Amino acid sequence: MEVVFTQDVPNKARAGEVRRVPDGYARNYLLPQGLAEIATEEVKKRIHKITAVGDEIRVRETAIMEELAKGMDDVTITLTARITPNGRYYGAITSTHIAMELAEKLGREVERRWIEIAEPIREPGEYDVTLRFSTEVSATIHVNAETEE
Structure with a gap:
């Protein structure tokens, strides 16, 4: 099943990525937890717009985390x-x-x-x-x- 990840899932995918995952994993874990949505054309377009904003936020958060780590x-x-x-x-x-x-x-x-x-x-x-x-x-x-x- 092809899904669009709505949140980062460690060791699987980042938010906004489109991935093919096993049907059971999608139905039993990703979809109920709100971590992904079924990848339709409408969802892909919406996520593409959101991803651009998410990349900006991720860059800012990474800078803050790097400062904290220093x-x-x-x-x-x-x-x-x-x-x-x-x-x-x-x-x-x-x-x-x-x-x-x-x-x-x-x-x-x-x-x-x-x-x-x-x-x-x-x-x-x-x-x-x-x-x-x-x-x-x-x-x-x-x-x-x-x-x-």
Whole structure:
């Protein structure tokens, strides 16, 4: 089935692109979620006009994200948590904890979905965490995980 994507779908397509996708994927996921529409000539014309405006917005957003990423490279945050007798945390430090601490340090909102960690931090130590603002823009921050007194 040929669809026009109305929003960016990671690892699939960007908004405004026309792609052929499996029928089930379109019917069960893309269309109900509002991520795409069936590609008719009318929809293609409408999306073409919207895409021009979207490209302008995307360029502006990318510039803002690049500026934000520039200031992140030398940022270090420290998080603490209680540990068990065998040296592991009772819980874990997750992307939510990192986002809250980073937002407090920077004085601006940081979305949890920007933070990429393979798995939650369960032991004290120093970690490098990637912040992916968009497909083109990313930064790395340093996270010090310490024990709570």
